[in-house]
Amino acid sequence: MKHLMPLLLALVVAFGAACSFADETLPSGPAAGQAAPEFRLQDQKGxxxxxxxxxxxxxVLYFYPKDFTxxxxxxxxxxxxxxVALRKAxxxxxxxxxxxxxxxxEFAEKYHVPFRLLSDADGKVAKxxxxxxxxxxMEYARRETFLIDPQGIVAKRYTDVDPKENSKQVLTDLDGFKQSKH
Structure with missing residues (x-):
């Protein structure tokens, strides 16, 4: 049953993207130039x-729907x-x-994740x-990424995220932001 839930969520998300049915979404969240909301969450090690x-x-604060999907x-x-490139940047x-x-x-161990995965089990941060x-x-976080500058301001919000390409987009944009500050 545990392994069936990610598949079910993937189907619901895919179906929801193709069809319009009632869903509950909350305020739009921070845009570029606005302060990123504070959070306090546990990682995979507690x-x-x-x-x-x-x-x-x-x-790079990226939200995603479900582990193992x-x-x-x-x-x-x-x-x-x-x-390595992100940390070098x-x-x-x-x-x-x-x-x-x-x-x-379990997700971090299986895929050898070298960064922190934060649990927002009550959805407060996603909200x-x-x-x-x-x-x-079904409750989940929509796949979006926030690039937050060293002062806690959202530099860029990625709303149409391609899971395969997002890290490369962030690297390119990070380089551009750092170049423009010099």
Whole structure:
């Protein structure tokens, strides 16, 4: 049953994208130029992290629907494969979903994830960032990425995320932002 849930979620998300039926979404969340909402979430090891704790460095905060689903696995592996370049560019990466700490631990172990996956089990952070979705009984974070500058301001919000290409887009944009500040 545990492994059936990600497949069911993937089908619901795909069906929801193709069809229009009632869903609950919340405020739009921060746009580029606005302060990123504060958060306090646990990672896959049970350690707590806050936005304030990331102050002084670039942050890639990416939201994704569900551990072990095809698109989310593609995305986490793309970020994993680009982590050295992202860190060299001065950015830290945090993945966020509504999955619990245990699920993140299993996901991170299976795919050798070298960055933190944060559990937003109650959806409060997803709601603050405007990415929370409820469709029938399913709740998840919409796939979006926020590139946050060292002062905690959203530099760019990615709303139409390609899980395979997003980390490369972020790297390109990060380089552009850093070049424009010189």
């Amino acid at each position: 350690d707590w992290h806050t936005l304030k704790g990331e102050h002084g460095k670039w942050l 095809p698109g989310c696995t593609t995305e986490v592996c793309a970020y994993r494969d680009d982590i 001065g950015a830290d990466v945090l993945g966020v979903s509504l999955d619990d700490v245990k699920s993140h631990a 603050a960032y405007g990415v929370y979705v409820k469709r029938g009984p």
